[in-house]
Amino acid sequence: MQPTTPRELELLISIAMDLSASLSTQDRHQRFVNAVQSALPVDAVMLMRHKDGVLHPLAQHGLSRDALGRSFPLGSNPRLKRIAEADQPIIFPHNSDLPDPFDGLIHGVPILTGQIHACAGFSLRAGGKLEGVLTLDALEPHALDEIGPAFLSALSALAGASLRTSLLLEALEQTSRHQDQVASDQVRASRERYGASLIGDSPELARLREDIGPIGRSELPVLITGETGAGKEPTVRRLHAISLRADKPLIYINCAALPEALAESELFGHARGAFTDARDARPGKFQLADGASLFLDEIGELPLSVQPKLLRVLQSGELQRVGADETSHVDVRIFAATNRDLFAEVKAGRFRADLLHRLDVCRVTVPALREHPTDISLLAGHFCERAKRSLGTGPIRLTPGAQRALESYPWPGNVRELENVISRAVLRAMVVGEAGETIALETVHLGEEFSTTPSKAELQGTPNPNADSPLRGTLRESVEGFQRECVLHALGANNGVWSRAASDLGMHRANFHRLAQRLGIERPRFTL
Numbered sequence: 001m002q003p004t005t006p007r008e009l010e011l012l013i014s015i016a017m018d019l020s021a022s023l024s025t026q027d028r029h030q031r032f033v034n035a036v037q038s039a040l041p042v043d044a045v046m047l048m049r050h051k052d053g054v055l056h057p058l059a060q061h062g063l064s065r066d067a068l069g070r071s072f073p074l075g076s077n078p079r080l081k082r083i084a085e086a087d088q089p090i091i092f093p094h095n096s097d098l099p100d101p102f103d104g105l106i107h108g109v110p111i112l113t114g115q116i117h118a119c120a121g122f123s124l125r126a127g128g129k130l131e132g133v134l135t136l137d138a139l140e141p142h143a144l145d146e147i148g149p150a151f152l153s154a155l156s157a158l159a160g161a162s163l164r165t166s167l168l169l170e171a172l173e174q175t176s177r178h179q180d181q182v183a184s185d186q187v188r189a190s191r192e193r194y195g196a197s198l199i200g201d202s203p204e205l206a207r208l209r210e211d212i213g214p215i216g217r218s219e220l221p222v223l224i225t226g227e228t229g230a231g232k233e234p235t236v237r238r239l240h241a242i243s244l245r246a247d248k249p250l251i252y253i254n255c256a257a258l259p260e261a262l263a264e265s266e267l268f269g270h271a272r273g274a275f276t277d278a279r280d281a282r283p284g285k286f287q288l289a290d291g292a293s294l295f296l297d298e299i300g301e302l303p304l305s306v307q308p309k310l311l312r313v314l315q316s317g318e319l320q321r322v323g324a325d326e327t328s329h330v331d332v333r334i335f336a337a338t339n340r341d342l343f344a345e346v347k348a349g350r351f352r353a354d355l356l357h358r359l360d361v362c363r364v365t366v367p368a369l370r371e372h373p374t375d376i377s378l379l380a381g382h383f384c385e386r387a388k389r390s391l392g393t394g395p396i397r398l399t400p401g402a403q404r405a406l407e408s409y410p411w412p413g414n415v416r417e418l419e420n421v422i423s424r425a426v427l428r429a430m431v432v433g434e435a436g437e438t439i440a441l442e443t444v445h446l447g448e449e450f451s452t453t454p455s456k457a458e459l460q461g462t463p464n465p466n467a468d469s470p471l472r473g474t475l476r477e478s479v480e481g482f483q484r485e486c487v488l489h490a491l492g493a494n495n496g497v498w499s500r501a502a503s504d505l506g507m508h509r510a511n512f513h514r515l516a517q518r519l520g521i522e523r524p525r526f527t528l
Contacts, residue, residue: 026201029059032159036136037061040147042118044106044137048072049163050130055080058132058163066381066398067105069199073389077101083121083133089152091120094141102137104397104438118143120152124160134159198234199382200375204367208235215362216242221314221334223299223342223359226366227518229416232337235366236295245333248292253285256301263306264322268313271323286319286330293333299359300340304350311355334359369411369418376407379415383422384441395438396426405443405450410483412515421446449507484519487512491521498523 029047037045044062048055055072074081079098083090092098100119118138124131134156138144198205215222216239224232224239240250258266269284285294296302302310313319314334320327336359345351369376380403384396398406402425411417425445443450490501502512516523 026059029163033059033061036134036155040136041140041143042136042138044102044135046102046135047132047159047163048135049132050084055084055133062137063102063105065377066384066403067102068201069378069381070385072101079119080121080133080135083135084123084130086121086123087125089120089122089149089156091118091144091152094118100137102135103395104440106137106139117141118145120144122152122156122159124156124163126160126164131160132163198231198238199379200372201378202372202374204372205375208364208366209238211364212239213242215239215364217244218362219244219333220361221336221359222362222364224335224337224364224366226337226339227368227414228339229414230366230368231415232339232366233295233297235364236335236337239335239364240293240295243293243333245291245293249289250293250295250335251285251289252295252297254297256298258301258303258306260303260305263303264309267306268309268319269321271321284319284321286313286332287328289332290330291332293335296334296336298338299336300338300342300345300351302351304352307352307355311352311358314355314358369414373407376411376418377403379418380406380422383419384426387423387426391426391430393426393430393439396429396441397438398441399443401443402441402446402450405446409450410515412511412518417511421450447508449511480519483515484521487516487519487521 033045033047036042042062044060046060046063046067047058049058050056053074055074055077057068057070057072060067072080074084077099079092079096080101082092082098094117096119100117118136118141120136122134124134136144198209212235222236222239224235226232226235237250240246253266255263265282265284267284267286269282269287309319313330313332317329317331318327319330342351342356342360346353346356369379377398380398384398387393388396406418406421413420422441424447425441426439428445429439429441486505487501490504491498494500494504498512498516499509502509505512507515513523
């Protein structure tokens with residue numbers, strides 16, 4: 001067995017010291033990856049965690065940014081499966097015909113499969129259980145030939161210890177995430193959609209996670225605000241997942257979908273014979289959520305006539321089913337979400353002030369996607385992987401042009417719009433491709449509103465139509481003011497025909513309508 005070199009020994013000591021250092025989980029992962037990359041002649045390093053047959057990236061060096069938003073099922077990645085099943089580090093032969101899972105994701109290298117390159121991997125285990133995988137890739141085919149087996153074994157052991165330490169710390173910081181499914185009353189968006197986490201590593205998402213921590217572990221009501229599609233539902237799921245009731249169900253109800261005549265029954269239940277169709281007694285959502293948590297989505301749409309009874313439940317925990325004489329007591333943790341300004345709704349007489357104060361004990365504001373644009377690539381990668389699984393396609397990659405177009409788009413529909421754009425783009429790209437081959441999403445696949453998205457250089461050279469007047473207010477206020485002028489100008493130039501105005505601005509009609517609505521521009525009922 002070859003002895004380790006001084007440089008290899010220095011790397012092992014650095015990793016061992018990090019194990020005892022006071023680092024955050026993400027810092028520990030990234031420092032480990034950076035240390036491996038700096039000590040070894042490799043171009044890409046990826047550390048992944050294993051869960052339910054799927055590898056989830058934790059940290060990487062040398063790969064494109066969207067790689068962290070993807071996941072890698074072992075069943076469809078034979079090279080990773082070989083690594084995961086091995087008890088010892090594996091160095092693949094230069095002529096291995098196994099497809100590389102990072103094909104198209106290494107900076108500056110569009111294709112790896114079929115190309116000669118060096119690749120090694122380590123299965124990271126604790127007590128015989130697979131915890132994760134560490135992979136090394138080098139474009140030079142003989143880059144790993146001089147690395148001795150003693151060093152590889154030591155690196156594998158330390159990598160496993162590092163990951164094991166991080167997982168133990170994470171387990172101590174978070175409540176166990178168990179979400180029992182209670183028929184259709186569960187949050188309808190599946191756990192797979194966003195998981196119990198918020199995808200992104202921007203400062204804005206970091207602040208959101210920081211705010212969520214102490215709030216989630218309390219028992220206080222939480223009001224979640226933010227624009228439509230910004231991610232209020234995954235934020236609620238994250239709050240519930242770290243709460244003291246994480247092992248209980250999260251009951252969901254959309255207040256906007258409640259007819260006023262049935263809202264009271266849906267929330268509080270009814271007794272047999274309470275009304276014409278009440279053949280049997282039925283519990284309401286509060287009773288289903290007794291001992292658990294209740295998510296009141298679109299709380300600003302709740303009928304005014306039901307709000308006093310909701311206030312009573314929040315104040316005392318007592319409720320009375322429709323048509324019943326007796327009262328019952330419930331213990332429910334409340335999460336309420338809205339895209340409305342509830343203070344304005346109170347002034348307009350559409351929402352009770354005392355109910356707002358009872359709900360607004362802890363407030364969490366979810367930032368719009370345009371406020372954390374650095375997360376767009378990660379989210380796009382995540383949605384590409386989901387489309388791959390749901391449609392049964394080959395690998396899905398974003399071209400540099402498509403990534404630039406996504407990052408420069410204003411996203412009035414936020415994360416939900418991004419998901420829809422990626423799904424439609426994959427369907428368009430599938431038409432001209434062969435089954436199972438790699439799908440490259442080009443700008444043209446994203447839609448007509450992206451084909452005219454100007455580059456940063458073009459934006460710098462674009463004159464301001466309002467150049468005679470200085471910018472006023474914050475950057476967001478200035479941008480919205482400019483957008484409002486553009487929309488109004490396009491409508492005026494097209495005699496108020498909205499479809500033509502959208503075409504002039506290079507936007508899809510639905511996106512144009514959403515942007516105008518957000519800017520407070522109402523569409524007359526008689527226009528097209």
